[in-house]
Structures are given as C-alpha cells and as structure tokens.
Amino acid sequence: MRFYELKYEVTDNKWKEMIRKDRDAVQDWCYRIKDITEEYNDERDKTEKYYLYDFSPSDVSIAYVLDGNDNDTEGLKKYLDAIGLQGKAYEPCEIKFESFRRFLRIGERRDLLDEDDELVKIGLEDFKYGSVRFEEGLIFEADSNAVYKKAEEYLVSRDLKAELDRIYEGSSYERFMGHPVHYLISTDNKELRLETCKLLISALFEKQRIISRRYSLIEISLSPWERSRKNDLRSIYKNCTGGTAVIFFNGSENNEEDRATGDREEIRKITSVIKEYSNRVLTILCLPKECSKTKEKFYDNLGNCSFIEIDEKHVDKKAARAYLKKMADKNGIRADKKLYAALGGNDAFLTDDLVDIYNEWYSKNLRSSIFSQYKEMITIKEEKKKAAPEGDAYEELTQMIGLNEVKRVTDNALSFYKAQKIFADMGMRAERTSMHMVFTGNPGTAKTTVARLLSRIFRDNGVLSKGHLVEVGRSDLVGRYVGWTAKIVKEKFVQANGGILFVDEAYSLVDDRDGLYGDEAINTIVQEMENNRDSTIVIFAGYPDKMEEFLNKNPGLRSRIAFHLHFDDYDTEELIKISELMAYKQSLKLADDAKEKLKDIYDHARYIRDFGNGRYVRNILEKARMAQANRIVKMNLDDIDRDTVRTICAQDIEAPEIFNNREDRIGFV
Numbered sequence: 001m002r003f004y005e006l007k008y009e010v011t012d013n014k015w016k017e018m019i020r021k022d023r024d025a026v027q028d029w030c031y032r033i034k035d036i037t038e039e040y041n042d043e044r045d046k047t048e049k050y051y052l053y054d055f056s057p058s059d060v061s062i063a064y065v066l067d068g069n070d071n072d073t074e075g076l077k078k079y080l081d082a083i084g085l086q087g088k089a090y091e092p093c094e095i096k097f098e099s100f101r102r103f104l105r106i107g108e109r110r111d112l113l114d115e116d117d118e119l120v121k122i123g124l125e126d127f128k129y130g131s132v133r134f135e136e137g138l139i140f141e142a143d144s145n146a147v148y149k150k151a152e153e154y155l156v157s158r159d160l161k162a163e164l165d166r167i168y169e170g171s172s173y174e175r176f177m178g179h180p181v182h183y184l185i186s187t188d189n190k191e192l193r194l195e196t197c198k199l200l201i202s203a204l205f206e207k208q209r210i211i212s213r214r215y216s217l218i219e220i221s222l223s224p225w226e227r228s229r230k231n232d233l234r235s236i237y238k239n240c241t242g243g244t245a246v247i248f249f250n251g252s253e254n255n256e257e258d259r260a261t262g263d264r265e266e267i268r269k270i271t272s273v274i275k276e277y278s279n280r281v282l283t284i285l286c287l288p289k290e291c292s293k294t295k296e297k298f299y300d301n302l303g304n305c306s307f308i309e310i311d312e313k314h315v316d317k318k319a320a321r322a323y324l325k326k327m328a329d330k331n332g333i334r335a336d337k338k339l340y341a342a343l344g345g346n347d348a349f350l351t352d353d354l355v356d357i358y359n360e361w362y363s364k365n366l367r368s369s370i371f372s373q374y375k376e377m378i379t380i381k382e383e384k385k386k387a388a389p390e391g392d393a394y395e396e397l398t399q400m401i402g403l404n405e406v407k408r409v410t411d412n413a414l415s416f417y418k419a420q421k422i423f424a425d426m427g428m429r430a431e432r433t434s435m436h437m438v439f440t441g442n443p444g445t446a447k448t449t450v451a452r453l454l455s456r457i458f459r460d461n462g463v464l465s466k467g468h469l470v471e472v473g474r475s476d477l478v479g480r481y482v483g484w485t486a487k488i489v490k491e492k493f494v495q496a497n498g499g500i501l502f503v504d505e506a507y508s509l510v511d512d513r514d515g516l517y518g519d520e521a522i523n524t525i526v527q528e529m530e531n532n533r534d535s536t537i538v539i540f541a542g543y544p545d546k547m548e549e550f551l552n553k554n555p556g557l558r559s560r561i562a563f564h565l566h567f568d569d570y571d572t573e574e575l576i577k578i579s580e581l582m583a584y585k586q587s588l589k590l591a592d593d594a595k596e597k598l599k600d601i602y603d604h605a606r607y608i609r610d611f612g613n614g615r616y617v618r619n620i621l622e623k624a625r626m627a628q629a630n631r632i633v634k635m636n637l638d639d640i641d642r643d644t645v646r647t648i649c650a651q652d653i654e655a656p657e658i659f660n661n662r663e664d665r666i667g668f669v
Contacts, residue, residue, distance in 0.1 A: 053107030441567025444613030466498035
C-alpha cells in the first residue's frame with residue numbers, strides 16, 4: 001500500500017470568506033464533504049480511497065491510499081471535482097502509514113470522516129505489530145549517478161555495484177510486475193546495512209521495479225521471550241504491499257541443540273510470510289556475518305524465492321587506508337600517520353574495524369589538536385587501564401572452583417594488553433604477542449566453558465575486537481576432496497577474525513597416514529595462526545594423552561603456542577564446592593548430611609576412568625532435584641516451607657551410573 005498527502009490551494013473567495021467568518025456554515029460544509037467522501041469511496045474498490053481531512057482559509061489537505069499496481073491520477077482528479085472547490089493542486093507527497101493514520105484522526109476531529117470505518121474499508125483495521133519491533137522510512141529519489149557515487153563509500157561495493165548494474169541495465173515498466181529476486185545483506189555494521197538497503201530501494205524505485213518509496217524496518221530476534229507472532233508480521237507485510245520490508249535479524253549463531261528446533265520453527269513462520277507476499281513486497285533480509293547456519297535455515301524454508309547475497313568484504317590494508325582517508329576527508333580533517341599506524345599488522349578489515357579505528361583517532365585529534373584545552377582529559381583513559389578487569393565473564397571465571405593456572409594466565413594476558421596501550425600512548429612501539437593456547441584435561445574439567453568465558457573476557461577488555469567463539473571439529477575443517485581442506489580452514493579463520501577459534505578434540509585431525517587431509521588441515525592452521533596472530537586466538541583442546549601426538553605432528557605448531565594449560569581433575573573438596581556453587585545458581589543449598597554423602601560418592605568416583613568431573617556433579621544434582629521434588633510432593637502441605645523447598649538432603653542424592661569405561665585408574669589422581 002502507498003499513502004499520499006496532497007495540498008490543494010483554494011482560489012474560491014466566497015469559500016475563504018465562509019471559513020473565516022461563518023462557523024455554522026463551516027460545520028454544514030464539513031458534513032457535506034463527509035457525505036461526498038463516503039459516497040465517492042463507496043463507489044470505488046479497496047485499491048484507492050481519498051479523504052479531505054483538514055482545511056484552512058487558504059487550502060485543504062487530502063490524504064489518499066493506493067493499493068494497485070499503478071500510480072492512479074484519474075481517481076484523484078475526480079475526487080477534487082466531486083468536492084467542488086476551485087484551485088490548484090500541488091504535487092502529491094508519499095507519506096508513512098503512521099502519518100496517514102494521524103491525518104485520519106485529524107479528519108475525524110474535524111467531522112470530515114470516521115477513522116475506524118475508513119480503516120475497515122481499506123483493510124487495515126487489524127494492523128498491529130506488537131510482538132515485533134517496527135518502524136517506517138522513506139527513501140529520497142536519486143538518479144543512478146548519485147546512487148553509484150554513494151555505493152563507492154561502502155565495503156560491499158563489489159556485490160552492490162554488480163546488482164546496481166543489473167537493475168539499471170533492465171527495462172523500466174509502466175506498471176509494477178513483481179519481484180524476480182530479493183536480497184540478503186551480511187554485515188555487522190548497522191549503518192552499512194541500512195544505507196545498502198536504501199541504495200537498492202532507490203535504484204529499484206527509479207526503474208519502477210517497486211512503486212513505493214516507503215520501507216518498513218522489522219527487527220526480529222529468535223530468543224524465546226521475543227518470538228515474533230506470525231499474524232503481526234503478516235499485518236506489516238500487508239501494509240507494505242508495493243514497497244519493501246527490511247528484516248534485521250538481531251542475534252548470534254545459536255549452537256544449543258535444545259533451542260535449535262525452536263529457532264527452525266520461528267524461521268519457518270517468518271519465511272512463510274515472506275513467500276506469501278514474495279511478488280507484492282520486496283524483502284531485504286539482513287544477517288550478521290557470523291550467522292551462516294541461520295542463513296541456511298532461512299534458505300531451507302524459502303522455497304522458490306531467489307535471494308541475491310550482498311556480503312560485506314574483508315579489505316586489505318591498501319583499501320583500508322583509502323577508506324580511512326575518505327572518512328577523514330568527509331569530516332574536513334587531514335589523515336595522518338597515526339591514523340594509518342592504527343591499522344597495525346592486520347591485513348583484513350571490516351567496516352566496524354575501520355570505523356572504530358577512525359573514531360578513536362578522531363576523538364584523540366579533537367582533544368589534542370582542535371580543542372587543545374581538553375588535552376588532559378586523555379588521562380581518564382589511563383585510569384581506566386589501571387582498573388580491574390571488566391565484564392561479568394571475568395567475575396564468572398574468578399568464581400569457578402580451582403583453575404588457578406587459567407586465572408593467572410588470564411590476568412597476565414589482560415595486564416600485558418593494558419601495558420601495550422600505555423606504551424603506545426607514550427610514543428613507544430606497542431607489540432601484540434601470540435596468545436594461542438592448548439587446553440588439556442579429562443572430560444568435565446571445564447575446557448569448553450573456559451574458552452567461552454575467555455572470548456567474552458577478552459572482548460570486554462579490548463584484547464579482541466569482537467570476542468566471539470567459533471567452535472570447530474574435524475568435520476568442520478577437513479574437506480571431502482583434495483584441495484578443499486585448505487580453503488575451508490581459511491574460511492574458518494575469516495569467521496573467527498577478531499575472536500577465538502576453538503578446535504575441540506584437535507588430535508582427531510591426525511590421520512593414520514602422512515600426507516592425507518588431516519595433515520593439510522594442520523599445515524594450513526599453522527600458517528593461518530601466524531598470519532592472524534594479531535587478531536585471532538586459536539585454542540586447541542583435548543585429552544592429555546592424545547594431545548602430545550597432535551603437537552608433534554607439525555614442527556611449527558608447538559612453537560606458535562604461547563600457553564599450555566592443563567585442567568586437572570578436581571579433588572573431592574573441589575567437587576563439593578562445585579556442587580555448592582551449582583546449587584546456589586539454582587537457588588538451592590546442600591544440607592550437611594548431603595555434603596557428607598557427596599563426599600563418599602566423590603571419593604569413590606574419582607578413581608573411575610573418565611568419571612566426568614563437573615559433568616558428574618551436574619548429573620548428580622539433576623537427579624537430586626528430581627528426587628527432592630518427588631519427596632516434597634508426598635509431604636503434608638503444612639510441613640512445606642521455603643527452606644524445605646530450597647534444601648537438598650542426603651536422601652535426595654543417588655550416585656548416577658557411569659556407562660562408559662568403569663575400570664579403576666592406575667596411579668594417583
């Protein structure tokens with residue numbers, strides 16, 4: 001649907017005199033206009049409706065809606081004739097739906113129409129979007145030269161330019177024909193994705209591939225508490241007919257199996273609406289770069305809809321320098337060596353990386369050169385460097401039981417990073433040391449949990465630019481055919497850029513014979529570890545006895561690893577503390593007799609091969625909660641109080657069976 005406003009300058013002097021002086025006559029005129037409007041619109045179908053909604057002594061204001069494939073002008077001319085005022089019509093202006101609805105409210109207050117009745121007539125009486133974040137925008141018309149010039153400013157310009165070429169090379173049509181393709185934009189930069197959308201809409205509007213300048217921004221999250229309702233989304237799409245729906249997917253890749261089904265169901269609802277309106281509403285789907293699995297889920301449900309991907313590209317240092325210079329020129333300031341030096345040793349940059357670099361440099365320039373009276377304010381940052389590590393993840397790590405070496409290495413890494421910042425501000429050369437790691441330990445010793453926490457800690461404290469974790473195993477790194485593996489490994493490093501690449505059970509890459517695919521993966525990993533040492537941390541994890549063989553597989557592998565952290569099995573006292581901590585996080589507590597029983601269980605369990613450490617504790621507590629619930633529901637209701645509900649007793653605890661190898665360990669724990 002398209003909504004318009006028209007100003008009509010009245011030249012009838014008698015009418016002007018009436019508006020100024022005769023209130024009763026004005027009221028009669030309003031009633032007559034209301035009748036004329038209702039009669040005129042009732043004779044027409046839902047594709048066009050016209051409303052005189054306001055007036056002054058010099059002009060009247062008209063709002064109208066079109067829902068067909070043509071930009072009808074005859075209907076408007078006939079409506080102006082029907083209201084019987086002599087004058088001059090200005091060029092209609094397309095407006096947002098919210099403006100149109102506001103104009104109807106004004107008309108109702110003026111006794112010129114009934115808002116609710118008119119919304120029913122145009123089929124928008126049930127328009128709602130309560131479960132999705134929604135707002136509207138209008139693009140300004142621009143010719144192809146202006147669109148191409150603007151596109152050159154962005155790092156998606158190759159993909160974007162190719163699609164602009166296809167749009168402008170095509171024919172223009174007198175009427176709207178439908179949408180041969182839709183679009184998927186992959187970028188983490190909010191400004192970039194919105195500006196790319198606007199450029200596409202501008203080009204398509206100029207070539208009459210869409211007939212409305214209005215677009216609807218729809219923010220969708222797959223989080224359970226923000227599930228979008230299908231009816232609300234359909235309502236927005238119905239309102240968008242002839243225009244564009246821009247869906248911003250807010251979220252990150254979800255690897256939790258228990259939520260995977262819910263995500264797929266939510267995506268199925270979203271895509272069913274996209275398909276239903278595919279020939280009436282242009283869809284631009286915007287995803288973060290690290291959402292390849294989510295993208296595949298969308299594609300699996302989109303059927304015959306065709307999507308052209310416009311992907312933000314990593315650029316090399318030369319292109320990055322040009323981009324920074326362009327930003328400086330835009331602000332009327334000269335780029336200098338300090339700005340380019342901030343690129344460091346990296347050779348792959350995204351828009352967010354460059355925007356952060358530029359903003360920090362520009363902020364320093366403002367204080368040190370342009371407004372030199374604020375130069376001393378830089379010392380605030382120095383104080384921040386001396387502050388305690390930031391973020392909930394660091395606090396979570398410090399609360400974990402044991403892991404003293406892990407905590408020490410984490411503190412050292414954060415201190416080293418802060419020191420480099422101080423050195424750089426004092427004009428000394430800052431260096432980034434390799435921080436690649438090996439985690440060894442038996443099952444349940446928190447290797448994966450610590451890797452996830454480190455990614456967040458390093459992000460919160462500026463060590464890593466993004467701080468996301470990309471978890472991979474052999475199946476994610478080794479290709480099916482010769483030559484595929486190296487390319488796959490490099491793609492994973494691109495995905496992990498600015499974060500942590502976590503290689504679980506790394507020894508699975510070791511093949512029985514030399515020269516096979518696993519060797520190719522390891523050799524490529526070693527090369528990429530060195531190439532990306534300034535921007536990416538690689539963590540290899542696995543069982544102690546197998547990791548040594550893996551480290552010996554490639555001579556350069558061990559030398560590139562800065563930290564070798566062994567995760568010891570927990571002793572009985574630590575397992576008790578872990579039990580208490582897990583219970584506390586669930587608002588529970590362990591009775592003294594429960595702790596004594598757990599002590600006996602853990603004393604024996606620790607000598608069973610692969611007993612599971614923290615996983616073993618979690619299994620016991622999960623079974624204890626079920627046993628506690630069974631005990632409580634059998635109690636007299638008067639005997640149940642808050643303390644009873646919160647307490648795990650000895651009778652609730654039963655040692656879980658261990659189905660894997662149960663033979664006793666040899667040696668000391």
